Amino acid sequence: MTTLVFGHKSPDTDSTGSPLIWAWYLSEIKGTPAEARLLGTPNTEAAFMLDRWAIARPAIIDSVSPGQPVVIVDTNNPAELPDAINEADIQGIIDHHKLVGGLETKGPIDITVRPLACTATILHDLIGDDMDRMPEPLKGAMLTCILSDTLEFRSPTTTPHDRAVAEALAADLGVSIPEYAAEMFAAKSDVSAFSEAELLRMDSKEYEVGGLEFRVSVLETTSPGTVLDRKEALMAAMGPVAEEDGANQVLLFVVDILNEEATLLVPNDTVKAVAEKSFGATVTGDTVVLPGIVSRKKQIIPNLTV
Amino acid sequence: MTTLVFGHKSPDTDSTGSPLIWAWYLSEIKGTPAEARLLGTPNTEAAFMLDRWAIARPAIIDSVSPGQPVVIVDTNNPAELPDAINEADIQGIIDHHKLVGGLETKGPIDITVRPLACTATILHDLIGDDMDRMPEPLKGAMLTCILSDTLEFRSPTTTPHDRAVAEALAADLGVSIPEYAAEMFAAKSDVSAFSEAELLRMDSKEYEVGGLEFRVSVLETTSPGTVLDRKEALMAAMGPVAEEDGANQVLLFVVDILNEEATLLVPNDTVKAVAEKSFGATVTGDTVVLPGIVSRKKQIIPNLTV
Numbered sequence: 001m002t003t004l005v006f007g008h009k010s011p012d013t014d015s016t017g018s019p020l021i022w023a024w025y026l027s028e029i030k031g032t033p034a035e036a037r038l039l040g041t042p043n044t045e046a047a048f049m050l051d052r053w054a055i056a057r058p059a060i061i062d063s064v065s066p067g068q069p070v071v072i073v074d075t076n077n078p079a080e081l082p083d084a085i086n087e088a089d090i091q092g093i094i095d096h097h098k099l100v101g102g103l104e105t106k107g108p109i110d111i112t113v114r115p116l117a118c119t120a121t122i123l124h125d126l127i128g129d130d131m132d133r134m135p136e137p138l139k140g141a142m143l144t145c146i147l148s149d150t151l152e153f154r155s156p157t158t159t160p161h162d163r164a165v166a167e168a169l170a171a172d173l174g175v176s177i178p179e180y181a182a183e184m185f186a187a188k189s190d191v192s193a194f195s196e197a198e199l200l201r202m203d204s205k206e207y208e209v210g211g212l213e214f215r216v217s218v219l220e221t222t223s224p225g226t227v228l229d230r231k232e233a234l235m236a237a238m239g240p241v242a243e244e245d246g247a248n249q250v251l252l253f254v255v256d257i258l259n260e261e262a263t264l265l266v267p268n269d270t271v272k273a274v275a276e277k278s279f280g281a282t283v284t285g286d287t288v289v290l291p292g293i294v295s296r297k298k299q300i301i302p303n304l305t306v
Numbered sequence: 307m308t309t310l311v312f313g314h315k316s317p318d319t320d321s322t323g324s325p326l327i328w329a330w331y332l333s334e335i336k337g338t339p340a341e342a343r344l345l346g347t348p349n350t351e352a353a354f355m356l357d358r359w360a361i362a363r364p365a366i367i368d369s370v371s372p373g374q375p376v377v378i379v380d381t382n383n384p385a386e387l388p389d390a391i392n393e394a395d396i397q398g399i400i401d402h403h404k405l406v407g408g409l410e411t412k413g414p415i416d417i418t419v420r421p422l423a424c425t426a427t428i429l430h431d432l433i434g435d436d437m438d439r440m441p442e443p444l445k446g447a448m449l450t451c452i453l454s455d456t457l458e459f460r461s462p463t464t465t466p467h468d469r470a471v472a473e474a475l476a477a478d479l480g481v482s483i484p485e486y487a488a489e490m491f492a493a494k495s496d497v498s499a500f501s502e503a504e505l506l507r508m509d510s511k512e513y514e515v516g517g518l519e520f521r522v523s524v525l526e527t528t529s530p531g532t533v534l535d536r537k538e539a540l541m542a543a544m545g546p547v548a549e550e551d552g553a554n555q556v557l558l559f560v561v562d563i564l565n566e567e568a569t570l571l572v573p574n575d576t577v578k579a580v581a582e583k584s585f586g587a588t589v590t591g592d593t594v595v596l597p598g599i600v601s602r603k604k605q606i607i608p609n610l611t612v
Contacts, residue, residue, distance in 0.1 A: 090405075093405075095414075096414050097414055098410070098411045098412060098413050098414050098415070099396075099399075099409055099410055099411040099415070099417065100410060101407045101408050101409055101410045102407050103405055103407055104404070104405055104406060104407045105404045105405040106404060107404050107421065107603075107608075108401075108402050108403055108404050108419065108420070108421040108422075108603070109404070109405070109419065109421060110419065110420055110421065111405065111417055111418070111419035111420075112417070112418060112419075113414065113415065113416065113417035113418075114414070114416055115413070115414040115415060115416065116414075297413075297414070302413075
């Protein structure tokens with residue numbers, strides 16, 4: 001049976017590119033027939049990547065059959081995977097997030113988690129010398145994943161190894177990183193087609209802090225004004241989105257990639273208190289700028305206090 | 307703070323040797339001060355290994371402090387670790403068992419699980435070229451771990467890679483594998499000093515099947531007669547041990563390493579039914595021989611039926 005390789009729901013660039021890369025490696029190098037899948041519509045940056053490198057968009061699935069061989073990349077969180085994931089035949093997990101517990105396997109399998117910025121960097125290391133055999137479009141996807149997850153090396157999640165791998169790939173492909181990253185971020189910033197509810201869910205993870213369930217949403221953009229022009233409508237959508245998703249509160253951080261700061265929308269006193277206690281911010285209106293904050297993993301989640 | 311490296315409770319050879327190997331690697335190669343610990347008294351084969359290679363026995367601990375940096379080897383099961391393990395600062399997990407879920411980490415960490423017979427084989431691969439710098443006693447420990455977990459390559463868990471690593475280590479150390487393994491297994495078989503309850507708990511894991519909780523115990527020995535001479539006392543101890551440990555039934559498999567078969571003790575009709583349904587055995591007395599059965603992971607657990 002063909003092994004399916006996929007990342008998390010609401011696929012970003014890494015969760016779109018890494019399944020394609022690993023499915024190639026399994027099929028072409030390891031001789032295990034495998035195909036990439038998506039657990040939702042890829043975001044605009046991921047769509048740009050597929051278009052730029054002329055890679056066919058993987059089919060979208062929302063469930064897996066019992067016993068289906070799967071490899072999971074870029075998450076180990078059952079909440080970000082199909083409901084019956086533990087009924088599938090999980091053959092491998094490759095990830096760079098903290099272990100949340102909950103995934104179970106029927107036997108010993110290959111699991112590789114590394115504290116790197118990007119899953120694709122881990123894939124690079126696992127593929128090793130066989131990188132020489134990787135088709136150019138997949139090298140392009142790998143580069144895109146790393147530049148995306150590191151925000152072109154601006155994010156504090158960036159390790160020297162992520163950077164070295166990306167720079168070697170760019171040199172190999174003849175790509176200028178500054179020019180290419182600018183194209184990627186412009187694509188990511190083009191969110192005009194999305195509703196407010198879609199924007200709140202686009203890059204969002206749930207975390208419990210102090211007994212409250214937060215949907216922590218991040219929008220990385222080079223054009224924060226475009227998003228902030230819609231702040232009233234976004235704040236109005238937070239209540240219904242939180243209710244529908246079983247959360248107490250949505251937190252929306254609009255990350256200005258180029259200026260390396262985040263703007264947090266402050267719809268109520270709960271979020272005001274979060275901003276003050278978590279980031280030492282002084283909140284006077286319905287938004288607050290958090291200088292230097294760009295990473296949910298490294299800067300937002302570890303500081304979240306109610 | 308010094309990082310503590312440990313394996314599972316009731317330490318066998320791999321859970322004694324692998325912490326020593328990894329603590330050396332972290333301290334001497336990676337520059338991270340680390341020390342091995344044990345979560346209980348090592349079994350007789352593990353004690354033989356320490357003695358044979360003149361390695362000091364690590365201190366035994368039964369708890370870890372909150373925030374204590376730890377690396378866990380040879381298990382990912384919270385039930386086999388100190389109670390408050392998720393309060394520790396888990397910095398790495400290296401294992402070769404199925405993922406059971408339950409461990410959580412505060413951030414992304416190094417996790418390596420591989421479907422190999424032995425944790426020490428995974429350590430060998432992670433250490434890579436730095437194997438050249440490993441002191442001889444730790445190479446001896448690594449060899450002992452692999453020969454132990456593979457039952458000198460007899461167990462179906464053995465992969466060609468486990469075997470190749472062990473053979474290279476033996477050649478490097480000038481050790482004859484057949485002679486050395488015979489010494490190891492003789493040490494493992496010397497269980498005269500242990501009470502029946504201790505024997506039932508020595509190499510034991512709990513599994514739930516069909517709503518019943520089984521303590522599945524394995525005694526690997528080259529001298530099954532020595533154990534089976536005590537079968538009445540062992541069966542008499544099963545009830546109290548099961549009750550004390552919150553299990554419904556103890557299953558004791560006496561694995562004859564050299565003849566590659568297991569003898570299951572059959573104290574009652576529950577175990578008789580397990581023997582018949584799981585292994586197609588015909589049970590006529592209070593023991594039954596299961597030809598070819600040597601591996602709990604590969605042969606006993608996957609077939610367990612009530």
